[in-house]
Amino acid sequence: MGRTFDRIAPHYDRWIGRFMSRRFDLMAELLACSSEEVILDLGGGTGLFSRRIVDRCKAVHLLDESPLMIEQVPAGKILSRLGNATETGYPGRFFDAVVLSDVYHHIREQDLLLSEIARILKPGGRLLVNEVDLDRALGRVVAGMENLFFAEVYPTGFQAFSDLLEQRGFALLEKARDLWSFIGLWQFR
Numbered sequence: 554m555g556r557t558f559d560r561i562a563p564h565y566d567r568w569i570g571r572f573m574s575r576r577f578d579l580m581a582e583l584l585a586c587s588s589e590e591v592i593l594d595l596g597g598g599t600g601l602f603s604r605r606i607v608d609r610c611k612a613v614h615l616l617d618e619s620p621l622m623i624e625q626v627p628a629g630k631i632l633s634r635l636g637n638a639t640e641t642g643y644p645g646r647f648f649d650a651v652v653l654s655d656v657y658h659h660i661r662e663q664d665l666l667l668s669e670i671a672r673i674l675k676p677g678g679r680l681l682v683n684e685v686d687l688d689r690a691l692g693r694v695v696a697g698m699e700n701l702f703f704a705e706v707y708p709t710g711f712q713a714f715s716d717l718l719e720q721r722g723f724a725l726l727e728k729a730r731d732l733w734s735f736i737g738l739w740q741f742r
């Protein structure tokens with residue numbers, strides 16, 4: 554997957570930055586991080602979302618497996634690092650919140666991913682997810698196009714994802730859905 558995003562990294566901000574701008578604003582509002590909190594933008598890519606919150610939080614870490622996506626992260630406050638989201642190497646119970654924006658459906662080992670998130674989140678920590686939604690007809694079209702033209706993807710629907718998180722000890726705090734995607738904020742017990 555890293556190579557796939559390496560290919561589009563130089564163009565990512567121009568296209569996705571525009572398309573996702575309002576969505577990132579809404580996500581930042583939902584997350585509402587404080588100056589005491591340490592956040593991880595997991596699969597954070599070029600840091601489009603991290604840039605939105607970095608001045609409000611104590612620290613923003615970003616981990617991504619694509620070297621060329623990471624190269625686009627602005628130098629300065631965002632603490633970026635190359636790595637695998639299913640095995641991050643961060644200490645346990647380290648983060649107040651983890652952000653997973655447009656990442657879950659790119660990862661085949663979703664069980665490992667959720668276990669890793671549960672490991673590195675503090676009790677009471679939050680998980681903010683932005684995802685294509687298989688429960689919506691347009692979401693199925695978007696996921697199908699990604700599969701066809703971009704890379705193999707492993708999408709989910711909001712309900713199945715929410716049930717899965719609940720089984721793993723997360724409680725839903727907020728959600729926002731549109732015709733093709735969802736944003737959800739969960740709290741870890």
Ligand SMILES: C[S@@+](CC[C@H](N)C(=O)[O-])C[C@H]1O[C@@H](n2cnc3c(N)ncnc32)[C@H](O)[C@@H]1O
Pocket residue numbers: 554555558569595596597598599600601602616617618619622636637638639653654655656659660
């Ligand atoms: C669609 S981009 C989203 C980037 C960013 N989160 C955003 O919303 O702009 C998906 C990102 O997930 C990263 N990614 C995919 N699988 C990964 C994995 N196993 N570990 C770390 N990063 C991964 C890709 O390299 C890519 O940067």
